[in-house]
Amino acid sequence: MTVEESNKNSGENSAKSERLEVLKTYKMYIDGKFPRTESARYYQPVVNGSSLGNVCLASRKDVRNAVVAARSAQAGWSRRTAYNRAQILYRIAEMLEGRSQQFSEELVRQGLDVETAEIHVSQSIDRLIYYAGWCDKYQQVFSAVNPVASSHFNFSTLEPVGVVFTVASRDCPLLGLVSLIAPVIASGNTCVVLASEKCPLSAVTFAEVLATSDVPGGVVNILTGRIKELTEHFSRHLDVNAIACDGLEPGLNTEIKEFASENIKRVKIYHQDWSTEATANPYLIQDFCEVKTTWHPIEQISESGAAY
Amino acid sequence: MNQSGTARVFSSPAIDQVGVVERAKRFTARSIKSQAKRQGLGMVLSMIDLTTLEGMDTEGKVKQLCYKAQHLHDSIDGLPNVAAVCVYPNFVGLAKRSLAGSGIKVASVATAFPSGNSSLEIKLADVSMAVSEGADEIDMVISRGRFHRGDYNFVFDEIAAVKAACGESRLKTILETGELGSLDKVRLASDIAIAAGADFIKTSTGKIQPAATMPVTLVMLEAIRDHFQKTGLMVGMKPAGGISKAKLALHYLIMVKETLGDDWLDPKWFRFGASSLANDVLMQIAKQQTGAYQAANYFAID
Numbered sequence: 001m002t003v004e005e006s007n008k009n010s011g012e013n014s015a016k017s018e019r020l021e022v023l024k025t026y027k028m029y030i031d032g033k034f035p036r037t038e039s040a041r042y043y044q045p046v047v048n049g050s051s052l053g054n055v056c057l058a059s060r061k062d063v064r065n066a067v068v069a070a071r072s073a074q075a076g077w078s079r080r081t082a083y084n085r086a087q088i089l090y091r092i093a094e095m096l097e098g099r100s101q102q103f104s105e106e107l108v109r110q111g112l113d114v115e116t117a118e119i120h121v122s123q124s125i126d127r128l129i130y131y132a133g134w135c136d137k138y139q140q141v142f143s144a145v146n147p148v149a150s151s152h153f154n155f156s157t158l159e160p161v162g163v164v165f166t167v168a169s170r171d172c173p174l175l176g177l178v179s180l181i182a183p184v185i186a187s188g189n190t191c192v193v194l195a196s197e198k199c200p201l202s203a204v205t206f207a208e209v210l211a212t213s214d215v216p217g218g219v220v221n222i223l224t225g226r227i228k229e230l231t232e233h234f235s236r237h238l239d240v241n242a243i244a245c246d247g248l249e250p251g252l253n254t255e256i257k258e259f260a261s262e263n264i265k266r267v268k269i270y271h272q273d274w275s276t277e278a279t280a281n282p283y284l285i286q287d288f289c290e291v292k293t294t295w296h297p298i299e300q301i302s303e304s305g306a307a308y
Numbered sequence: 309m310n311q312s313g314t315a316r317v318f319s320s321p322a323i324d325q326v327g328v329v330e331r332a333k334r335f336t337a338r339s340i341k342s343q344a345k346r347q348g349l350g351m352v353l354s355m356i357d358l359t360t361l362e363g364m365d366t367e368g369k370v371k372q373l374c375y376k377a378q379h380l381h382d383s384i385d386g387l388p389n390v391a392a393v394c395v396y397p398n399f400v401g402l403a404k405r406s407l408a409g410s411g412i413k414v415a416s417v418a419t420a421f422p423s424g425n426s427s428l429e430i431k432l433a434d435v436s437m438a439v440s441e442g443a444d445e446i447d448m449v450i451s452r453g454r455f456h457r458g459d460y461n462f463v464f465d466e467i468a469a470v471k472a473a474c475g476e477s478r479l480k481t482i483l484e485t486g487e488l489g490s491l492d493k494v495r496l497a498s499d500i501a502i503a504a505g506a507d508f509i510k511t512s513t514g515k516i517q518p519a520a521t522m523p524v525t526l527v528m529l530e531a532i533r534d535h536f537q538k539t540g541l542m543v544g545m546k547p548a549g550g551i552s553k554a555k556l557a558l559h560y561l562i563m564v565k566e567t568l569g570d571d572w573l574d575p576k577w578f579r580f581g582a583s584s585l586a587n588d589v590l591m592q593i594a595k596q597q598t599g600a601y602q603a604a605n606y607f608a609i610d
Contacts, residue, residue, distance in 0.1 A: 064601055071603075239603035262600065 026055045026200065028062065028224055029207030031069035032217020037062050045198055047111045055200050058225035060233040066221040067239050070163045070190040073218025078160050078188030082136035089132035089182060092213040093125045099209065103174060103202060110173055110199035123275060124178040130280050131182035138187065138285045153296040158289035160188035161266060162241035165234045167227060169246040172274050173199035177206060179274045180244050181220055183284035192221045200224040227252065235259030242266040242288055318460045320499045323491040323527055332522035335563040349593050352557040353380065354388040355575045357415055358610065359583050360395060361514065370399045374406035376608055381590045384597065390586065391575040392445060397434060400441035415445035419470060422513035424449035428469060435473045447480045449513060450497065452487045460500055467504035480508035480546055485524045486516040494524055498531035508544035514581065519549025522563060529567040542571065548581025554592040557585060583610050
């Protein structure tokens with residue numbers, strides 16, 4: 001039988017059936033690139049009996065590499081103007097909007113119903129816009145000129161803590177992720193995110209959005225893997241300045257706090273339904289800032305008070 | 309050798325560039341066990357020439373560097389000191405006083421560093437000044453312009469003259485490989501420097517990119533090896549610039565061991581010219597001891 005005959009015989013559907021679907025490789029996102037795990041280990045998260053695919057199982061060295069990337073990006077990111085950071089957060093929202101269909105479908109694959117998935121995607125977009133708006137405003141709200149009894153102009157402003165390790169929510173793979181990343185980076189922090197172990201797909205796809213949104217490499221780094229394997233390594237890491245945990249079991253939270261006490265890093269633990277509007281607020285930005293107070297000597301002209 | 313007076317003809321073996329790059333890459337694929345790593349990291353520290361060569365250097369900066377050389381990280385017990393502190397000639401006296409009794413050497417760049425574009429008289433005066441201030445080691449630069457013109461005898465004579473001016477001090481000859489262009493030229497310059505009496509050959513000033521790379525260092529190590537096999541005399545090696553990570557430094561040690569042997573794994577014969585390498589090595593040692601990854605802001609700024 002010739003090739004032509006064979007094609008003819010296999011019928012009209014042949015074009016469709018011979019097309020092999022190209023499956024996506026879910027890789028991690030470190031320093032603006034998409035590497036596989038250095039450990040070459042993978043796992044298959046299962047939702048409703050079906051596998052989501054091969055996902056990287058990050059090792060302690062991946063954590064190390066991601067923290068190095070976040071640290072080297074931090075100075076540059078926090079030096080950008082608040083206005084520019086707002087523009088970039090807005091840009092992430094634009095990019096997410098353009099791919100909302102894909103995100104909805106992926107959320108459905110990860111076990112959400114269609115309606116919830118769509119709500120979560122649009123809320124994620126809105127949340128980015130919300131924090132984009134706060135970038136150049138939270139300073140005015142949280143900073144202060146303090147009354148002091150000496151010849152000083154005394155003022156307090158917020159500074160980003162530095163590198164924040166974020167453990168994403170297990171049940172809210174996109175909205176929980178975005179709701180923590182946005183306030184963390186809004187003030188000039190960089191972060192390393194460990195995606196939800198159960199539903200990591202949205203995090204990886206969100207990395208593709210970040211990669212095309214003018215977010216400098218290293219500002220957000222996304223790892224996938226098992227929290228229990230990595231807890232000690234990121235909690236004890238001296239170059240991680242704060243940890244944000246969302247929806248972890250209490251035992252794990254305690255373990256993280258104990259390790260984090262070694263260099264007194266800040267640990268913030270959240271247990272909330274991110275789909276309520278109240279969970280978006282500027283206090284989340286404040287959670288990852290530290291207050292810097294400056295005493296600036298001034299001339300005290302008379303008894304009439306500070307004269308700056 | 310030819311008969312017409314002092315003029316020499318220099319010829320060096322041709323370098324297989326692809327082969328050298330491949331070979332250098334293999335040194336980075338050795339598995340290093342944790343015990344060997346611990347030893348290696350200590351060895352790297354003891355081989356560092358802690359360097360400050362900036363136009364903005366001040367006495368305070370040099371004093372601070374000398375303090376750092378003797379107190380790398382006091383909260384870790386049993387750390388070695390670095391091999392030397394490397395400064396400009398006008399800071400040699402100060403460094404010498406600051407390091408008195410520590411056993412740490414003072415190295416000084418000289419000969420119109422970093423370009424080397426000046427007369428022989430001025431270069432020799434530069435060297436004499438550093439030597440009279442007490443420099444234990446002199447880091448000279450070769451005249452790359454004359455080298456590229458093919459004036460190899462000029463380059464040779466200059467190195468020999470500087471060597472004579474060094475007296476008891478050991479001479480390191482900087483080839484500035486980033487300006488030489490090819491590995492063949494690197495090999496030729498190495499052979500000239502060794503023949504002219506250099507105690508050490510050194511890759512770079514640190515002012516030009518690329519500075520030290522593994523292939524370039526390998527070519528220079530092979531020049532040292534061939535010289536040793538021919539004459540039985542040892543020459544030291546100092547890669548400088550661009551080595552800022554402990555892992556890379558360990559790769560260099562493996563390369564030295566496998567090319568020259570254990571005798572060169574000694575601060576007398578092998579050095580790293582670096583400023584930020586020390587802190588990275590300290591961070592690795594602290595990681596090995598405590599199990600926690602370290603952060604740069606817990607270590608002294610050089």
